[in-house]
Structures are given as structure tokens and as C-alpha cells.
Amino acid sequence: MSDKEEFSKETIDYLSKLALLDLTEEEKVKLSKQLRDIISYFKKLNDLDTSNVKPTTHAIEGLKNVFREDIPWKSLSNEDALKNAEHKKDGYFKAPRILKE
Amino acid sequence: MSSKYEDVIIGLEVHIQLTNLKTKLFCSCNNDYRGKEPNTHVCPICLGLPGSLPVVNKNAVEFATRLALALGCDINKSFWFFRKNYFYPDMAKNFQISQYNKAGGRAFADGGKITIKLNSKKKELQLNRIHLEEDPARLVHKGSIATSPYALVDYNRSGVTLIEIVSDPVMNSPEEAREYLKQLKSIVQYTEISDLDLDGSCRVDANISIKGHARSEVKNINSFKEVERALKWEIQRQKNLLKRGKELIQETRHWDDKRRVTIGLRTKEFEKDYRYFPEQDLVPIEITKDFIDQVKKKLPEMPNARAKRFQKDYQLSEFDSEILVLDKDIADFYENGVKSEKSFGPDEYKQYCNWLMGDISRWLNDNNNVIKETKLTPKQLVDLIKLINEGKITGKIAKTFVNEMMKGTPILEIVKKSGKSRIADKDKIIKVVKEVLEENPDIVNDYQKNPKALEALIGKCMKKTDGRLDPEITKRLMQKHITEISAKNSSED
Ligand SMILES: [Zn+2]
Secondary structure (H helix, E strand, C coil), X not given: CCHHHHCCHHHHHHHHHHCCCCCCHHXXXXXHHHHHHHXXXXXXXXXXXXXCCCCCCCCCCXXXXXXXXXXXXXXXXXXXXXXXXXXXXXXXXXEECCCCC | CCHHHCCEEEEEEEEEEXXXXXXXXXXXXXXXXXCCXXXXXXXXXXXXXXXXXXXXXXXXXXXXXXXXXXXXXXXXCEECCEEEECCCCCCCCCEEEECCCCCCCCCCEECCEXXXXXXXXXXXXXXXXXXXXXXXXXXXXXXXXXXXXXEEEECXXXXXXXXXXXXXXXXXXXXXXXXXXXXXXXXXXXXXXXXXXCCCCEEEEEEEEECCCCCEEEEEECCHHHHHHHHHHHHHHHHHHXXXXXXXXXXXXXXXXXXXXXXXXCCCCCHHHHCCEECCCCCCEECCHHHHHHHXXXXXXXXXXXXXXXXXXXXXXXXHHHHHHHCHHHHHHHHHHHHHCCCCCHHHHXXXXXXXXXXXXXXXXXCCCCHHHCXXXXXXXXXXXXXXXXXXXXXXXXXXXXXXXXXXCCHHHHHHHHCCCCXXXXXXXXXXXXXXXHHCHHHHHHHHHCCCHHHHHHHHHHHHCCCCXXXXXXXXXXXXXXXXXXXXXXXXC
């Protein structure tokens, strides 16, 4: 797949829809270029032969099974929970209606 | 099985909340969110605030292990969590922490099976996998989703532990799906990881197709009871389209439990859109054989094994045993009862089972209740059966006691209060019989042509005495007296 194809207008439209972002035409052009640059930068990794390297899934190797006991703590008060929310109503966070469509 | 469904293929994804945990999956907020004020069981972790870090609940891993063992799955020795990215206000982080069995990831456990019995035929239904994930928040809409101007979000449920149980596409009818869920519910109850009678504690997505055609995924079936109904509707919809010569498309549909129809969602969510990748804020989990052995030791006897033991210990039929063990609370009640009375033998074991599965279960059903919420004690049922067998009350009268028994009233007190002890005194019964014969000459006449009239006369006797007459003695005496009268009548003719 060529870079051009990867960041066609369709791709940007598709990505912005997935991310629920309303982008202007101007922003789309700008972001297309930036994303293409980032992708080609990462493509340098393809120059290395990694066929014998186990994929890294976690940055800190060897650490495992970090658990906590099943004992409740004191949660935030409703007031604190909503303190930084711009939109709220009757103790709830208020979100735009989103129909998955 | 009905041939109506032989070309139907169903696979189920069941999400079960682990309601018996005390805290959520990745934070220590109280798990018990039901009926609580919105956004009061929340913290920086389950609100997805920047800088907060999740930590896995140890007991969630143990509970998942219990279920995996009970279902006969292969538990993976090592796995890690993934982020499933999507933008919807029910997840504050914009991703759900889940598991993924691709891209190097593994489920919690693979395989397993659930055995069902339908029309006395056994069938083993193969499972694909089970995995752990967090529950999203609850959205409240003013009016309907379609017209509501906004959504209100309550994050109390966000982060509660879910176990997803994915079956292979191996069910061939809505009835098989119903039996599958019945057995799954029973196994979950025995492992004591969740109370599936709680509202909203289980949700089902169903994949449905007609052999050779595209499948649809029906989402949002919010209770086990609704599944059979939703499946029947969706199968009918697909068959109708095919009948009219239309082709089916692969799609996601939504079960509307108010209108009881499935609705096509225009959404096309592809798996790649979720951008699954390993959750870097959580380290991998390793499950050792030692840990599994420890959990195994604590597991109670599972329903299948228990049914086999009931056949042996209480000489119950396979049919009775399998129904009796389905609900653990009922089965525990049964064993407490029959074991407490030394004089009980096979006859009483069967009687006790009949009472539990008959009148008591009917009462629970009619009153939408479960046995542990009533005051009925195993001893009350023991006393009741003893009184019946000693001839102190009739079985018919005993049935009228059920309401009072459920309130915990001791049997002897009920008998005393109702004054309904059995009448076995011959003279008393003869008096009633004679009265009835005198009052009903038409039925007596009828008896000549129709011997069944005898039952009608006995019924009249019972009615007069609130059913207290001993049925055997009454029948004998009635027969004797009516024969005498008939003989007299015919000699007079
Ligand atoms: Zn929390």
C-alpha cells in the first residue's frame, strides 16, 4: 500500500468519523500530511530483520501478577466526581446524544 | 427436535457480571451499584481521569478460574489485557479494557462445554472461550434514545467485572439456546461467582443464521428470558425474507424488548476499527497449576455430579434428580430436609422432591420469588409430609397450607388454626354421606347409567367439610351406601 493511498481523503474521513472529530477541510489536509510523515518515519523499522525477535507486549519485562485484595475503598462523593465536568444534570454527567450510526 | 429449525445456526455471547465480588475489576470502588445514587461509586480510575492506574482485583481472577474449571475450559497459563478503543460516553477512557485472542493475545480460557437435555436427548454444546472485561457505564435517556436531546451517564457500573462466555455456533433452535442458558445459570450459581437473579446481571448477544446465508448479530438482549423470544423473532424475519426471494446481509441488529422486534443498526463496526492493542498499564497475568489446584479444591460439587449422587443417595429418578439440582438453593434445601429426618426412606425422599418441585416451585413462580427469600424451612416440609403419612391431614388439605407455610408458620400451628385435621371417624363420615345422598337425588339416579357420578357425590362430601374427609374411607362408604339405595330404588320400580 502506498503512502498516498493510506492517507487518501477517504482514510482521513473514516478516521475522523471513528474518532468522532469534526475536521475542517483545511485540518484534513494538514493532518493527512502529518500522519503520512509519522507513518513513514515508523516504516524505517521495516528495514530491520525482526523474524527472530519475540514481540514485546509490555515495556517492563518480567513484572507479572500485580493484584489487589477485593476490599472496597471510599469512593469519591458525587460532588467531587462531577467537579470538573462542564456538563452535568441531576448527579449525572451530561453527554451528547450519540446514535451509533 | 422440530424440523422447523434444522437449518438454523445459533452462537451466543453471554456477559455475566460477577456480582459476588466486593469491588470492581480495576479499582476498589464498591461493586454493589444497584439502586445507588448516580456517580457515587466512582474514583479516578473508573472515571478515566488522567494519571490514574488500574490494578487487577485478585478475586476476579479466582472467580474466572472457578467458572473455567466448572465449564471444563483450558485455562491459559499466561495472558494480558487489551484496550478495545471506541468513542462512546459509556466508557470514560474511550476504550474498554478487555481480552483479545488475536495479535498474540489469549482469552482467559479456551474450550469447555455445556451439556443440555432437550426432549430427553442429551447434547454437548462446545464453548469457544471465556474472558474478563469491564462493564461500561449506564446511559439514561430522557424518553427514547432516538429523540432524547442528550444522554445522562452514571459511571457506577463502569468497571464492574464481566465474564464473557462465547459458545461455538452449535445451537440449532431457540429451545436449545434456552436450555444452554438454564444450565449456564445453574453452573454460575454453584460456583458462587454471581447472582443472576439480580436485574441486569447478564446480557446476551446472539449470532443467528440460516445455513448457507449471511448471519446477523442481535445485541442488547438484557435477560435470559428474552433470548428465546428474540431468537424466534429473528429466525422468522430471516426466513420470511428468504421466502420472498430476498438475500440476507451480514448486519448488527438491536433487540427492542418493548416492541419485541429486532431493529437493523446502520452501523458497520469492523473489528479492526477497535484498534486492539495490549494495555500497557497492566502487567501480564500468569496462572500457575498450584493456583488452579487450590481453586479446584474449594469448588463445590457441580450440578451434574450432584444429580448422579441424588439418584444413588435418595433413589430419585434421573429426571427428578436433574430438575432438583438445577437450582442450588432448592437442592440444598432438599438435602437439609430429607437428611434431618431419620425415619425418611425412598418413599419420603420422592414425596419431598414432589412437594419441592410441585406446589412449592409453583408458589415461587407465581409470586416471582426464590426459595432463599421466603421463610419456608426444610423442617416444615418434613413435618407436613409426616402429618400426611400419619393420616392426620389429607394431601389435598396440605396443598392449601402452602401460602401459610411460606411465611414460616409451623405446620402444627397451621393445622390448629385452620381446624382442618383429617376426619377418619366412620360415623362422622357416614353422616355426611347420607346427607349428600338425600340432597342430590338426581345424581343418585344418574349413577345407574353413569358410575362416574360417584366422584361427583364424593366431591359434594368434600365441599361440605372443606376437604377434610379421608378420601379412601369416604369413597368406600359412599359406594356402599349408594349401592344400597340403588338396589332399593330398582326393587321399587
Ligand atoms: Zn472506581
